[in-house]
Amino acid sequence: MLSFHVITLFPELIGACCSVSIVSRGIKAGRISVKTYNPRDFCQNKYRKVDDTPYGGGAGMVLKPEPFFAAFESIERASLSPVVLMTPQGLPFKQDLAESLAQQKDITLICGHYEGFDERIRTLATHEVSIGDFVVTGGELPALTVIDAIARLVPGVIGKTISLARESFVDDVLEAPQYTKPPVFRGMEVPAVLLSGNHGQVERWRRQQSLRRTLERRPDLLEKAFLDDEDKKFISELSARKDLRSDA
Numbered sequence: 001m002l003s004f005h006v007i008t009l010f011p012e013l014i015g016a017c018c019s020v021s022i023v024s025r026g027i028k029a030g031r032i033s034v035k036t037y038n039p040r041d042f043c044q045n046k047y048r049k050v051d052d053t054p055y056g057g058g059a060g061m062v063l064k065p066e067p068f069f070a071a072f073e074s075i076e077r078a079s080l081s082p083v084v085l086m087t088p089q090g091l092p093f094k095q096d097l098a099e100s101l102a103q104q105k106d107i108t109l110i111c112g113h114y115e116g117f118d119e120r121i122r123t124l125a126t127h128e129v130s131i132g133d134f135v136v137t138g139g140e141l142p143a144l145t146v147i148d149a150i151a152r153l154v155p156g157v158i159g160k161t162i163s164l165a166r167e168s169f170v171d172d173v174l175e176a177p178q179y180t181k182p183p184v185f186r187g188m189e190v191p192a193v194l195l196s197g198n199h200g201q202v203e204r205w206r207r208q209q210s211l212r213r214t215l216e217r218r219p220d221l222l223e224k225a226f227l228d229d230e231d232k233k234f235i236s237e238l239s240a241r242k243d244l245r246s247d248a
C-alpha cells in the first residue's frame with residue numbers, strides 16, 4: 001500500500017481527480033491512498049493567511065513557510081520518506097523517477113500557488129520536479145500527474161501489468177503503433193503482420209516500429225536505451241535511409 005500525502009491549498013482539486021479512473025480504482029482496491037493537508041488549517045494567525053508580499057518588493061504574493069512546515073510536520077512519516085516539491089524550476093519528471101517512487105510506502109507532495117513559495121519551504125523536499133517547461137497556476141495539476149504516473153505502476157492498480165511492459169519510456173523507447181478492429185477503416189489498413197498470428201514476427205515488428213518511432217521523434221532516448229546487436233543493425237540501416245518522417 002502506497003500513501004500519497006498532498007500539501008495543497010486546493011484539496012478539492014486533488015479529491016475530484018482522484019475519484020475517477022485508475023487512481024480511484026487503486027484506492028478502492030486498497031493499493032494506494034491519497035490524503036490532503038491544507039496549510040490554511042495550520043495557520044496560527046487570525047485570518048488564516050497563507051501568503052504575504054515578497055521581501056525586496058515585486059508583484060504577487062509568496063507562500064509563507066510556517067503553515068507549510070506545520071502541515072508537513074503533521075504527516076507522521078513525512079520526514080522519513082520522499083518529499084516531492086512541485087516547481088517549474090525542478091528536474092523534469094521522468095518514468096525512472098516514477099518507477100523508483102512506486103516502490104515507496106509514503107510520498108509527500110507539496111503544491112505551490114500564486115507567485116510561488118518562500119525559499120525555505122524547499123528545505124523540506126528530497127526531490128524538486130517539473131512537469132515541463134511551462135508555468136501553470138498551481139502545483140495541483142502537476143502533483144496529480146505525478147500521482148497518476150506512480151499509482152499505475154503500483155502492483156494491482158492496473159489489471160494487466162503486462163500492458164505496462166511495452167509502454168513508452170519503459171526501456172527508453174517509445175511504444176509501437178497500436179491497432180484494433182476493424183482491419184480496414186476508411187481505406188487505412190492494419191499492417192498485415194499483426195493479422196498473421198505469427199507471434200515471433202509480431203514481436204519483431206513491434207520492436208522495429210518502437211525503434212523507428214523513437215529514432216524519428218526522440219532520438220535522445222536511444223542514447224541510454226538497451227540495444228542488442230539486431231537493434232543496432234536495424235537503427236543504422238534506418239539512419240542511412242532518407243525516408244524517416246521529416247515532420248516528426
Ligand SMILES: C[S@@+](CC[C@H](N)C(=O)[O-])C[C@H]1O[C@@H](n2cnc3c(N)ncnc32)[C@H](O)[C@@H]1O
Pocket residue numbers: 086087088089110111112113114115116117129130131132133134135136137138139140142
Ligand atoms: C504560478 S507558479 C509559480 C512560478 C514561479 N513564479 C516561478 O517562476 O518559478 C505556482 C506554482 O505552480 C506550480 N507549478 C507551476 N508550473 C509548474 C511546472 N511546470 N511543474 C511543476 N509545478 C509547477 C508550482 O508549485 C509553483 O509554485
